[in-house]
Amino acid sequence: MNYVFEFGQVFAAWDELLAGALRTLWLSAASMAIGLVVAIAGALGKTSGPRWLRWVIDAYIELIRNTPFLIQIFMVFFGLPAIGIRLEADQAALLALVINVGAYGIEIIRAGIESIQKGQIEAGKALGLHPLQIFRHIVLKPALQAIYPSLTSQFILLMLNSSVCSAIAASELTAAANDIQARNFRSFEVYFVVTGMYFVLSLMFWGIFAWVERTFLRQPATR
């Protein structure tokens, strides 16, 4: 093994790496938030919408879940201009991530909604609650508790998946790594450090999600 490691040149670009990590953080947090809204709307449409809407949502879910994310982002970035929608790389990345996580989120949230027993909703109706109140207090919160683990691991997958956005040169951590190694050719060192940074980001998300669960989603004590 004659390879000489030169991590110095990687750490010299620490400001670029940090900026990239922050962009990744922002990109994934934004797509988690918007994706969650899409998923809730989609799950509502799928459980109580008209038949044609359910069909459309099903088609969307199957299409997204059975094609690679890389192709989805190419479609958004290179394909959409053909029908007159032109997006910056960063906007395309955000849109593609939202579309992707939305499809997975709908199925997760629908499973949560279906975990609520009918009697609970009927009890809500009997108490004279408005349908929106029933959804918020009787369906949404207990459903969130039920689906929290799968939803959060989907979010972490999304964060890791955002590295694929470098393929259209959206600004995030992997793209920063590509820039740095194009300058100094220390490919292994750069990608090794960046992989470590992604791992730290994952640990951070795992930590935050566990904290949120402990603090806000604890099951009420059963009597």
Add this chain to the structure above:
Amino acid sequence: MRSLGPNEIWFILLAVRWTLLLSIAAFAGGTVGGLLIALMRTSRFKGLRWAAIAYIKLFQGTPLLMQLVLAFFVPGIFGIDVDPWGAAALGLSLHASAFLGEIWRGCIEVVPKGQWEASSALGLRYWNQMRHIVVPQAFRIAIPPTVGFLVQLIKATSLASIIGFVELTRAAQVINNAVFQPFTIFGLVALTYFIVCWPLSLYSRRMEQKLALATR
């Protein structure tokens, strides 16, 4: 400028064989590695369990793209030359090992403890218990999630295009660079992936429902 003719479309469609071949290679490698990880993860020895947990966490906590890029550059450090095909097959196998290992651990742990106790009362040792008692029962429940992961793996092979392996996605990029009709080309490629993946997804879901009914 070239235009998108039958030759170009044929070139893209034929590249699906490399996608399939890479998926098969990664699934085979992942099966061997995954079995090892699952056995380590359920082992009586703390050291083995911890090593398996560390491996799984590492691969589930870093992007697959980075894993593939490192699979491309790390062998070079040891003076071993790998081409994009070797790097992609290696990276995807290691990746699949972690995920299949975690899936199969769950399936092994579902087998009731009494089965272990009964078989050890019959004088069976670890390997025979695994082979004749535990694995046959775990196998049945492992099918739906394993097929589900296979779909993930087939989609994941598209990332091999980024390290330069010419499979379906890379072939589409090559043609698109020449004819620039991204909507049609990537649409066609999406459809091809869909045709490969959707039946597997449906099968996985059907088996899962069947199993859920059987165990109710």
